[in-house]
Amino acid sequence: MAEADVILVIVVGTALAFDFTNGFHDTANVVATSISTRAMSPRIAVTYAAILNFAGAFISLEVAATVAKDVVVGDVITPTIVFAGLIGAIAWNLATWYFGLPSSSSHALIGGVVGSALAAVGTEAVLSDGVIGKVLVPALIAPVVAFMVGGIAIVVCYRIVGRQRPGPVTRGFRLGQVVSGGMLALAHGTNDAQKTMGVIALALIANGSLESGADPPFWVIVSAATAIALGTYSGGWRIIKTMGTRIIKMDAAQGFSAQGAGSAVILASSHFGYPLSTTHVISGAVMGAGAAKRVSAVRWGVAGNMIVAWILTFPMAAAIGALTYGVTQIFGDGAAGPVLIATAGIILSALAFMRRARTPVPA
Amino acid sequence: MSLVAQIVDWSALGQTVIAAVLAGVGIAFAFSLGILGATRLSDSSRELGLFATVGYGTLAVAGMLASVAAIVFGIIVMTSS
Numbered sequence: 001m002a003e004a005d006v007i008l009v010i011v012v013g014t015a016l017a018f019d020f021t022n023g024f025h026d027t028a029n030v031v032a033t034s035i036s037t038r039a040m041s042p043r044i045a046v047t048y049a050a051i052l053n054f055a056g057a058f059i060s061l062e063v064a065a066t067v068a069k070d071v072v073v074g075d076v077i078t079p080t081i082v083f084a085g086l087i088g089a090i091a092w093n094l095a096t097w098y099f100g101l102p103s104s105s106s107h108a109l110i111g112g113v114v115g116s117a118l119a120a121v122g123t124e125a126v127l128s129d130g131v132i133g134k135v136l137v138p139a140l141i142a143p144v145v146a147f148m149v150g151g152i153a154i155v156v157c158y159r160i161v162g163r164q165r166p167g168p169v170t171r172g173f174r175l176g177q178v179v180s181g182g183m184l185a186l187a188h189g190t191n192d193a194q195k196t197m198g199v200i201a202l203a204l205i206a207n208g209s210l211e212s213g214a215d216p217p218f219w220v221i222v223s224a225a226t227a228i229a230l231g232t233y234s235g236g237w238r239i240i241k242t243m244g245t246r247i248i249k250m251d252a253a254q255g256f257s258a259q260g261a262g263s264a265v266i267l268a269s270s271h272f273g274y275p276l277s278t279t280h281v282i283s284g285a286v287m288g289a290g291a292a293k294r295v296s297a298v299r300w301g302v303a304g305n306m307i308v309a310w311i312l313t314f315p316m317a318a319a320i321g322a323l324t325y326g327v328t329q330i331f332g333d334g335a336a337g338p339v340l341i342a343t344a345g346i347i348l349s350a351l352a353f354m355r356r357a358r359t360p361v362p363a
Numbered sequence: 364m365s366l367v368a369q370i371v372d373w374s375a376l377g378q379t380v381i382a383a384v385l386a387g388v389g390i391a392f393a394f395s396l397g398i399l400g401a402t403r404l405s406d407s408s409r410e411l412g413l414f415a416t417v418g419y420g421t422l423a424v425a426g427m428l429a430s431v432a433a434i435v436f437g438i439i440v441m442t443s444s
Contacts, residue, residue, distance in 0.1 A: 059441045059442045060441050128370075132367060132371070133367075133372060137371050137376070138379075141380070145384070146383075149387035150387070152387075152388050152391075153387050153388050153390075156391050156392050157391050157394075157395045160392070160395035160398075161395050161398050161399050161402070164399065164403070164406075168398075168402045168406070169402060172397075172401060172402070176398075176430075179434065190441065256391070256394070257387075257391050260387050260390050260391055263387075264382070264383045264384075265379075265383040267386075267437055268379045268382040268383040268386065269379050270441065271382070272378065274379065
């Protein structure tokens with residue numbers, strides 16, 4: 001096997017590992033609302049979300065196209081640059097997971113790739129129009145829209161059913177949450193698995209294995225769908241706790257409104273190819289559904305910590321991506337650098353998982 | 364600011380926002396009507412006249428069907444892109 005092919009195999013493996021951590025890290029956000037309102041048990045919610053994550057990966061390729069074509073210049077990108085960007089994203093994902101902060105995997109991924117491309121080639125490697133127009137501006141708008149839609153939706157719900165007996169209404173909205181939670185998982189699979197597809201497509205193009213502008217091959221779609229579904233199934237109880245109970249205490253109508261708002265924003269954005277963060281969107285929707293009922297019901301301190309994590313995500317992942325690219329270059333342009341860093345990454349990740357497993361957080 | 368205005372496809376972004384608002388609020392509206400119909404029907408089915416029973420029953424079914432139709436429509440739009 002040629003050295004370039006070895007790097008490509010490492011990049012694909014790393015991208016799928018990122019996808020797994022994405023599922024592990026982000027999908028807790030998707031199921032937290034259903035668990036918090038007791039619409040579903042944690043185990044059923046996680047299994048259900050995993051299945052719909054897998055299905056969601058197949059319904060669109062617009063976001064994959066954005067990641068592959070609109071973030072960096074494909075002609076100057078090498079598989080090693082993509083690898084370094086992925087390491088930046090995974091490292092930041094693991095760090096925020098370790099400390100229980102639901103930051104954005106999506107922004108970590110794009111930040112990591114942008115950072116490594118800047119370090120390797122310079123500013124000419126980054127498509128600033130695409131990064132600003134298709135990533136950063138939608139990233140700012142989406143949570144605000146989700147907040148607004150979640151807030152209006154819960155007001156509409158309360159206006160219509162507010163005078164009815166709470167028992168049947170709660171049961172009705174819990175039933176609705178089975179559907180809205182499923183839609184949110186489907187939306188998450190659609191938007192997030194495509195980012196991995198886009199990154200693998202970028203590496204394949206850089207390696208000359210795929211024509212520039214082509215859609216990801218079917219094996220890329222299936223493997224990305226499988227990785228995110230497995231990550232989802234593996235859980236993420238620390239973040240479930242943060243999202244489900246520490247931001248706001250919710251009733252079933254609020255959960256339904258938040259999930260409906262979140263899935264509407266993510267699906268509409270996916271249709272137009274915007275690589276959003278499900279974390280940002282569902283947090284915005286949850287806060288909107290909470291604030292519309294009672295502003296003091298939202299624990300703004302926890303929400304503030306999340307905002308800080310979000311602000312740090314893009315630059316931190318970019319910095320780690322740039323640093324990783326620099327380290328690979330110590331070993332030359334061959335496969336030695338990526339092999340060593342991937343090995344070190346696996347060992348560090350395993351240690352983090354083992355250490356965290358010793359202090360489980362109750363769901 | 365003007366640079367950002369030129370870079371961003373505000374038309375696509377505007378359509379995204381409108382679609383999200385319509386879908387998110389629309390489904391909440393339809394589903395709530397469905398719950399209202401079902402709750403009123405089950406709460407006072409013995410006291411209701413035929414007209415009210417049919418009315419609340421229709422409201423419950425229409426609300427649920429509209430919610431399901433909106434979801435199916437959304438998935439069809441997604442998969443056809």
